[in-house]
Amino acid sequence: MSPKANVSIFIQTLDEEANMAACLECFHWSDDIVVLDSFSSDRTEQIVKAFGARWVQHKYEGRAAHQNWAMENIEFKHPWVYYSDADERVTPELRDEIIRVTSRPNDEEVAYQLRRRDHFRGKWIPRSTNYPLWIVRLFKPGKIRWARKANPVPIIDGNLGTLQHDYLHYPFSKGLTDWIWRHNRYSSYEAEETIRSITEERLNVRELFSSDPTQRRIALKRLSFRLPARPILKFMYQYFLRRGFLDGAAGFHYCLLQAIYEYFIVLKVAELRSTKGVQDGTASCPSK
The missing domain is CATH 3.90.550.10 (Spore Coat Polysaccharide Biosynthesis Protein SpsA; Chain A)
Structure with a gap:
C-alpha cells in the first residue's frame, strides 16, 4: 500500500x-x-x-x-x-x-x-x-x-x-439475465422520473449545447422525455448517429438492448398514468 x-x-x-x-x-x-x-x-x-x-x-x-x-x-x-x-x-x-x-x-x-x-x-x-x-x-x-x-x-x-x-x-459480468433484471428495476425509476420531469422541469434548449458535459447530459435526458417513439429514436441515435455499427455484432445487440430498455420505460410511464387515472377516479367506465 x-x-x-x-x-x-x-x-x-x-x-x-x-x-x-x-x-x-x-x-x-x-x-x-x-x-x-x-x-x-x-x-x-x-x-x-x-x-x-x-x-x-x-x-x-x-x-x-x-x-x-x-x-x-x-x-x-x-x-x-x-x-x-x-x-x-x-x-x-x-x-x-x-x-x-x-x-x-x-x-x-x-x-x-x-x-x-x-x-x-x-x-x-x-x-x-x-x-x-x-x-x-x-x-x-x-x-x-x-x-x-x-x-x-x-x-x-x-x-x-x-x-x-x-x-x-463490465455491466454484463453476471450475465444477460442479471442485466435485464437490473434494468427492469431501473426502468421503474426512470418512468417515475419521466413523469416528474415533464410535470416539474422546464426544457432549456441552450443547455443542449453547454460546454459542461454533465449539463448537456441532463438536458438531453429532459429532451428525450418529451420525444415520441423514444425506443426507435434511441436505437437510431446510438447505432447510426453515434456509429454503433462500427462496434460490430456486440454494438448491434447492445443498441438493441438499450432500445428495449427505453421501451420498458415508455410502457411503465403509460401504466403509471393509467393507474393514477384510476386512483383519481378519472378512468372511464366501460359501456354496457
Missing part, C-alpha cells in the same frame, strides 16, 4: 460474489475500503470481510438516496473518496493519477470526473455506449450529493476537475 494514498474507497453491492474479489483487489493500495450492501443473499459479505474491508448494510431506495445516506452516515478515514460499483475496475494508471491529484496541497477541486469504458461480449464498445461519457467518481464526501433514483446526477459544492485516465465497466 502506498503511503501517499489518502483516499477512501466506497463500493455499493447487491449479490456481487462474482465480481467482489476482483473489484477489491483493484484497491489494495487504500487502507480504507467501505462496502455499502443492500442485504445480499450470496457470499458477498464473506468475501468483503475476508479482504479486510468495512461492511455496512442499508436498505436500497434508489441510487441517489442510497449514496446520499452513505455521505451522511459513513465516516470515511480520508478526505477524498473514490466510488466504484463492483463491476468496475481501476487500472494502475488511473490509480496513480488518483493518488497524485489527491496529494496536492490546497487543491481547488472538490470532485473529479472521468470517462467510463463499457465492455460487452469481451470487447470495449465505445461508439454504442456514447464514449466519452463523463462520470463523477472521485470527490470530497462533504461536497457532493445526488438527485434522481436511477442514473443519479451529482450536485457539487465547489470546482469539478477532470482525470485523464478511464475506468473500466
